[in-house]
Amino acid sequence: MSENKLGDKALDFIINEMVDTVTNSKDEIFQISEDSRTEFEKLSHELVETKKQVHALINEGDQLEQKVKFSRMRLSEVSKQFQQYSEQDIRKVYEQTHGLQMDLSMNREKEKQLRVRRDDLEVRLRGLEETIDRAEALGGKISVVLNYLTEDFKHVSDALEDAKEKQQFGLKIIEAQEEERRRLSREIHDGPAQMLANVMLRSDLVDRTYRERGVEEAMVEMRSLKKMVRSALYEVRRIIYDLRPMALDDLGLIPTLKKYIATMEDYNKNITISFTSLGKERRLESKYEVALFRLMQESVQNALKHAEASHIKVKVEMTLQSTMIIVKDDGKGFDLNEKKDQSFGLVGMRERVDMLDGELSIDSSPGEGTIVTIQIPING
Incomplete structure (x- = not known):
């Protein structure tokens, strides 16, 4: 058996193994x-019943308080004029007052226990709701991965008949994966990881401040700590959004582009990014929306990282036959004839455009900025 066929079978085996693993995970x-949703419904029903019981106990307690009040007044009156009442009457009034007080005490204790149960149910429901949301989001991402493995990757395997081409393509994928992992590692280390380390230190400071200086200064430190946690959460969400914006599947290309650009402009305070959309907005097939978003994302990231631009303009024009994206910046530009060591991003853009039978043109020169024009024909 030839080396090419051996390579094909090995790659197919790996893909099938990955598909099975991802399917089982999904x-x-x-x-x-589903289990979380069932538990959520059960606890929701219990919470409704618990709230009803709390309300009923509150009303019952209010009524008992009134009865206790009148009984005490009656007891006080009997005690002051005990000559007019028999010992049996006085004992009866006393026992009645005591009994009402015991009923009221038991009522308040039941109410307290039910309030604790109610608060516990609300906390558990919030946790289950978060679990359900995360599971649904993760399931959607796995569906995308599964689709990629079962369709796109198999198309790649069929297209790459030569074992050497497969090896080179695999090396490019591995190189891109490693570069992305290095980037994520740097972003997480410099961002959320560093912030969380500071949170640990500041939490110790809050504890020491509370013990040594009191509640007021400890609350000041707590507010500062809250800001740090909020910043860490913002960084984590930004990194997740860079990996795969869920809005792309839910809302479509144009709203996702608007949100991404707004996020980038907010994150890069010294750069203005404008967005213009022409034509009738509509949903495209997933492969087109993902490709167009990634192409725009790569173009904007190149302008942010390498061009030293102060203004970036993004324009999207949608027609029935095609979609065009233009990304223009006023940065330092570059020589198109000069070979860059780190030009894999542009190579990846060209390969992605070629896969969709589109056109990519880059107009740039030193000191004149850069214009990236991408046009993708839409079939069907």
């Missing part, structure tokens, strides 16, 4: 989501 996540 089923497990779905089961977790």
Whole structure:
């Protein structure tokens, strides 16, 4: 058997193994989501009943308080004029007052226990709701991965008949993966990881401040700590959004582009990014929306990282036959004839455009900024 066929079978075996693993993971996540949803419904019903019981106990307690009040007044009156009442009457009034007080005490204790139960149910429901949301989001991402493995990757395998081409393509994928991992590692280390380390230090400071200086100064430190946690959360969400914006599947290309650009402009305070959309907005097939978003994202990231631009303009024009994206910046530009060592991003853009039978043109020169024009024909 030739080396090429051996390579084909090995790659197909790996893909099938990956598909099986991802499918099983998706089923497990779905089961977790369903179990959480069942528990959520059960606890929701229990919470409604608990709130009703709390309300009923509050009303009952209010009535008992009134009865206790009148009984005490009656007891006080009997005590002052005990000559007019028999010992049996006085004992009866006393026992009645005592009994009402015991009923009121038991009522308040039941109410307290039910309030604790109610608060516990609300906390558990919030946790389950977060679990369900995360499971659904993760299930959606796994569906995308599964689609990629079962369709796109198999198309790649069919297209690359030569074992050497497969090896070179695989090396490019590995190189891109490693570069992305290095980037994520740097971003997480410099961002959320560093912030969380500071949170640990500041939490110790809050504890020491509370013990040594009191509640007021400890609250000041707590507010500062809250800001740090909020910043860490913002960084984590930004990194997740860079990996795969869920809005792309839910809302479509144009709203996702608007949100991404607004996020980038907010994150890069010294750069203005404008966005213009022409034509009738409509949903495209997933492969077109993902490709167009990634192409725009790569173009904007190149302008942010390498061009030293102060203004970036993004324009999207949608027609029935095609979609065009233009990204223009006023940065330092570059020589198109000069070979860059780190030009894999542009190579990846060209390969992605070629896969969709589109056109990519880059107009740039030193000191004149850069214009990236991408046009993708839309079939069907």
